[in-house]
Amino acid sequence: MSDLSDIRREYTQGGLRRADLPNNPMDLFETWLTQAKDAHLSDPTAMCVATVDAQGQPYQRIVLLKRFDNNGFVFFTNLESRKSTQLATNNKISLLFPWHNLDRQVAVTGHAEPLSMIEVAKYFMSRPKDSQIAAWVSKQSSKISARQALEGKFAEMKAKFAQGDVPLPKFWGGYLVRPDSIEFWQGGEHRLHDRFLYQKDTDSNWQIDRLAP
Template sequence: MTDLSDIRREYNKGGLRRADLPANPMTLFATWMGQAREAELSDPTAMCVATVDASGQPFQRIVLLKRFDDNGFVFFTNLESRKAQQIAANAKISLLFPWHPLERQVAVTGQAEALSTAEVIKYFMSRPKESQIAAWVSKQSSKLSARQALESKFMEMKAKFAQGEIPLPKFWGGFLVRPSSIEFWQGGEHRLHDRFLYTKEASSWQIDRLAP
């Protein structure tokens, strides 16, 4: 077994205090997302999305956040993918934004609900043409005999859609994650990290400090 126990560092980029917290967690999330973008982090919108299968086995993968507001967090995916099938059976979901260079994490729990076709079309048409074609090509999470098969299918579909707009695949869509809790984690010296948990209660949010 490889021993990694000696890998450690101090977290000293600043703290998070109760007096500085807004009543709405999405206000703080917007501030932190803006600062992550200003810091020019690689993929600041990348989030780990966790779902659970019918046996209770959790799965995680990195997905890009495409929009957020007071209602929640939006991402898009192939509706035949493993994550989408698991969401269809169990809509409970969690998200994690790992902004390590800023010594921050944001963890979200909530329920995923399918977006309307109109919302999906609006986003799909904004994607680069190659990304639209890729959506048609990939049967996400299915087994492939070789990468060449995927590339050949891409070229085939590229030729097919060479003229005109690319239609929305019936198997492609998106989800809105409505949060029930949002935790903000800010690294602190001597492992005395600052953690604040927002929990949804009716139309307001309960805020609690958690031990690190």
């Protein structure tokens, strides 16, 4: 077994103080995401999405955030995928934005709601044509014999849709994640990290607490 115990570094990029926190966590999220983009991080909108199956087994995967506002966070996916199947029976969900180079992470808990067909179609038509075709090709999370099967199907569908628009697949959609809590983590020296947790109370107002690192 490899010993990884000596791999560590200090987090020295600055702290996070209560006086810096807006009342609305989405305002701070927008600031941090803008700073992540301005820092030219690789895939600043990438987030780890966690769902749970019927047996209580958690699953995680990286998905790209496509939109956010005061209602929550939006992503798109195949509705026959593992994540969608799990959300159909348990819509509780967790998101994690890992901005390592800034010594930051944002963790979200909440529940996922399917987007309307109008919202899904609007985004689908904005995608590059090859991405639209790829949505038709992959039966996400299903077993396949070889990569060549995917490539062959892609070539077939590309020829089929060579002329005109690519229609929206019935099995393709998206979700709005309405947050119940949002935690902001800023790395600190000597492992004295700054953590602030926003949680909604019974009146849907945001309460803020500092957490021990």
